Amino acid sequence: MSEAPAAQDADQDVLVVRQLSDGILRLTLNNPPANALSIAMMDALQAALDDAGSDGDVRVVVIAAAGKVFSAGHDLKELTAHRSDKDRGRAFFEQTMRQCSELMMTITRLPKPVIAEVDGLATAAGCQLVATCDLAICTDTSTFCTPGVNIGLFCSTPMVAVSRAAHRKQAMEMLLTGETIDASTAKEFGLVNRIVPREYLRTVSDKYASSIASKSALTLKIGKEAFYQQIERPLAEAYDYTAWVMTENMLARDAEEGISAFLEKRDPKWSDR
Template sequence: MSDALVTCDVTERIAVLTLNRPGALNALSDAVLAALKDRLTAIAGDDTVKVVVIRGAGKVFCAGHDLKEMQAGRAAADGGAAYFADLFTRCGAVMQLIPRMPQPVIAQVHGIATAAGCQLVAACDMAVAAEDARFGVNGVNIGLFCSTPMVALSRNVPRKQAFEMLTTGEFIPAARAREIGLVNRIASPNRLEAETMALAQTVAGKLGVAVRIGKRAFHEQALMPLDQAYDYTRDVMVENMLERDTNEGITAFIEKRKPDWA
């Protein structure tokens, strides 16, 4: 594997991003966050990529922020206040970039996903986890409430379940993560990559413009009151219907043939 902190491999229109800092449990250092942002930004502008998978090298998916790097920030005259604010702003920007990307993003989780690592899973559109994977927002165990990870987590799972995870600092197994909606699918460890890629390939096989339109609308309407959401998605449906390949897809279905998509 490349020495890059986040590697990128594209196969059959699926981009696989690998957090590549296994010796530090793929902690989200300043450099890793910058590399991940650069990779995601580049892919967002690449129309040839239809799905993105994020995974971790080594034993775990991601162990959260780099605590040693954070502690070093305390050496500043302000005790680290400016550095901490900048760090959490940069991390938040990466987490917000994921739902704004035109391509669906799938987390492939093994080992542990903890604190900002769990936040990264929650920020992705979908997640597939190994049966023995564990998830936690356990900053409270060392005196740091996971307030920024809480944002993505509480938008994925029921409030009481999120609050329990945040206040107890306990890990939950993959099966429980699926029950509460943090994970879509679980697989045996030796099938994790295959199951993740099967999901990615299914999505990549759909009409790209429809998925891009739909992902944008999915996240936008979730922030709106009910009546506004229906008005907005009405216009989105019109936009989608007017696409050349949507017309072809419907016509092909009626005529019982495969669509001739550009």
């Protein structure tokens, strides 16, 4: 895979640049400097994720961004422009928030793991995007915040993802103060998995993606769905559910192959079924 950022050679009019190599689909938000989650940007990212979900060649997705800002969240100019609508913007505001929520749910429901590759600021819905991804790797100069409280607009939808990724009181600290946190604090809070120097970001994210892409696609699909299903359930119900999942998983061809390969001390050959 090329080490150059995908967006460099791409048409600047393309809001989300797609690059597929060795089962890894790299989606680069390509509208710097803010990479705002405008309606158009969300449309483009939604379409790319929908395609990825049904594409058998895609085994893992990496979401990156061009420029110095990963994403500044919703486009406030776009939102403000609709205050002159007859309903003072209500319909457009509702469309924006619902569309963003659906985008985040798509990431959670996608049958392939999604990694956020962050270099720069991730704020408001941009921070929500990072928190929603299954894994997040960032540079040591990346920063994160949910600053809505500072402008009279509490980050309520970002709160859903942030409060599920970070510890409760630390999520509330971000939401109530609106203050920007650095990469180490974000890792401490639980928003990111790894912090690396900028020059190693692509290498590390590719390493994680390649490792995941080498697994059975069926097993990853089963595991990701089970993770998000069980985490919202009471303990006993979670165990009942996951016991059923593991039974069904044991009956899959890939589980039979994987266990046989382990016992026979050889590499498994996945059929993704």
